[in-house]
């Protein structure tokens with residue numbers, strides 16, 4: 467049993483001699499007679515359902531240069547192939563190129579293949595399909611099909627990218643980042659989430675070096691035929707060493723943080739690692755900090771953005787108790803129930819706010835050690851609470 471990945475088969479070649487049987491509703495042959503598109507055991511053509519939305523989507527993807535996924539052929543004899551998986555997509559392509567249906571262009575106008583401009587026609591004809599060809603006995607093929615479980619476990623994004631950009635770069639990158647026996651994997655997994663076999667580590671390394679998910683395809687295509695992954699590897703190691711140097715022994719919450727992004731944003735600042743690590747421990751011990759994962763960026767950013775920590779707020783019952791007490795006292799004294807307003811201008815000095823017009827405030831700020839309990843809670847009108855928050 468052999469499998470071979472073909473990456474240079476074009477739509478032009480596949481559609482050579484394409485025959486669609488209207489009566490039986492199936493694509494019959496293609497690739498100059500070498501390919502049986504719909505062997506007897508296959509399902510009929512289903513992409514016509516829903517007014518042909520699916521077959522239009524195939525063409526649309528191609529025009530936008532999106533991948534349409536892996537296709538599997540079985541090599542039945544010399545120069546004879548059958549489609550194992552992908553007959554719906556191939557039939558869509560063949561039907562479109564032979565003028566069996568139209569797509570809607572960006573102005574909402576229906577266009578069949580010959581109505582497209584020359585450039586778009588060429589784009590479709592030169593579109594390259596990714597085809598796995600397998601060659602073996604019927605039982606081998608069946609077993610293989612079950613193993614890769616095409617219908618059950620679809621390829622994830624990185625697996626698909628690897629197939630699309632296959633070449634020396636991907637081979638080298640996989641031998642480093644997708645190798646579950648790489649001794650460095652344990653260190654990496656303190657910072658990176660996921661499964662090496664499913665390409666999660668490689669995916670993260672690429673996100674980091676390419677500066678974002680959306681740039682991976684471009685990066686892989688640019689380096690596709692290179693025999694070195696030096697840049698990828700060096701960048702990945704640099705980011706992890708930086709995190710390790712600053713924060714010391716890893717904590718669970720560090721796993722899966724956007725370390726690449728943090729590195730880009732903060733690596734030119736200087737920090738005192740001993741102080742950072744002490745602050746991590748203090749913040750971890752602080753019950754008011756409900757988002758431990760935010761601690762690292764909070765510290766890197768100079769302890770300014772408290773939103774990252776999701777500081778625990780006062781409970782509703784505490785707020786109501788404090789509101790009632792403040793409001794009663796204010797009525798007795800004929801002043802506003804917002805202590806800040808009570809010191810202020812004529813028009814708000816005696817204003818009594820409703821409960822939902824006020825917010826709870828730490829009298830002594832959380833960052834200065836103030837607790838989140840009733841002894842440290844006061845109600846302020848929304849305006850004053852916001853003003854205090856911004857200080």
Ligand SMILES: [Zn+2]
Nearest residue numbers: 804807847850
């Ligand atoms: Zn006020």
